[in-house]
Amino acid sequence: MQRHAAPPPHHLVVVAGGSGQRLGGIDKALCVIGGVRLVDWALATPVPGRTVVVRPAGRAPVGRSPDGRQVEVVSERPADGGPAAGLAAGARRLIDPFAVESDLCLGTDLHPVDPNDLVAVLAVDHLGPTDDMILQVTAALRRHPNRGVAVAAPDGDPQWLTAVWRTWALADALIALEDPRDKAVRRLVQLADPLMADVPRVPSLDRPEDLVKVLGDAVHLGLSGTEQHRTQIASAIGGGMGWTSRETRNPDGAPASLLSAPGHVDPADGAQRAWLEVGPPEQAMPRWADARLVPIEGSG
Structure with a gap:
């Protein structure tokens, strides 16, 4: 796998709150393909800081990341607000860790992240490694310091929930969006002067x-x-x-x-x-x- 010299993002949010209705309502995060849980493809993305997974309340636990990192787990409250609401729950946990109730947090140093930190965001249902792709998106955002977010857009097709955000831009966009329930992630992204990064496509399990x-x-x-x-x-x-x-x-x-x-x-x-x-x-x-x-x- 190709590796990049550029540093990785600081933190990671994995949105795993979907109901999987088009697949019969299964828990996609814990589906295993090729011996790997889908959530572990996302959790394998290297970050030196905090990792937050957004899960529906009552679902089976995620456990640690593949490399042993502690994982914080939060839920949307109220539930079923859509991917933008899931991202908002994860982001708020990073920005103000004591304002959002955590379902599981083992020994994590709970400190607010720096506004200039970079936060990688991934949907849970990618069908393959995402670490190299996220490193490329991160490098693209670092080359454009005035942009608030870089979105994975292979062949010009934006994957709005696969992105790297500047923390301050994510916080500002959430404030501007107001209530994220049932809002499209695209609307949230467009509030942050997005950069489209042409990177290799990682297929997703949706249907x-x-x-x-x-x-x-x-x-x-x-x-x-x-x-x-x-x-x-x-x-x-x-x-x-x-x-x-x-x-x-x-x-x-x-x-x-x-x-x-x-x-x-x-x-x-x-x-x-x-x-x-x-x-x-x-x-x-x-x-x-x-x-x-x-x-x-x-x-x-």
């Missing part, structure tokens, strides 16, 4: 089609996890794309669901099969980032 696309040539998808989570995602994929589902067991012998693409009904024919863990492991582990996970197999 069933996105999951099928990342599986490459796989025509059989095994779902591990709780029966509820398996049913949700099987229904989302099968109902919209014609895949069929039947019960089976995963490589560890646990109950699983097997989805087959249209025209493929027998995985014994040598066609590729991939495994996806949906939701948290059925048995909680002492550190969630170290939990046993079922990786994708034969995904091209």
Whole structure:
């Protein structure tokens, strides 16, 4: 992976508050693809300061980052206000840590961040490493000291929730936006004189089609996890794309669901099969980032 000499952003906010309705309501943050939880792709972004994850209240814990950093977890209050409201909750936790109730904060040095610090913002559902991309966006913002935010815009297509902000600009934009509930992130960004950074695209998991696309040539998808989570995602994929589902067991012998693409009904024919863990492991582990996970197999 390419590395840049430019320093990383100071802090990180990961917005993981979505309901995942287009995927049957699953918890995307804890979905495991290729042996990696989606939230861990975001948490792998290197920052020397604080890391805040915005999660719906009552959801399973995130645990530490892959490199062992402490993670602060906050929730929107009230809930379900949309991504701009989620970003606002995370940002306010950084700017005034004692004004926002934290759901989990283990040993973190709670101090307000410097107004000139750079804050990386990521959605939780990226399907691959984001660290190099964020370093490139950070370098672009440092080259333009008068801009308040740099947005990842591969091929001119802005990904409004994938950005690096100057803390003072984020605070000012939130004040100008007033109530962030049900507001578009684009409106928030446009209040900060944004810079569009042309960087490589990192695909996201938003719809069933996105999951099928990342599986490459796989025509059989095994779902591990709780029966509820398996049913949700099987229904989302099968109902919209014609895949069929039947019960089976995963490589560890646990109950699983097997989805087959249209025209493929027998995985014994040598066609590729991939495994996806949906939701948290059925048995909680002492550190969630170290939990046993079922990786994708034969995904091209």
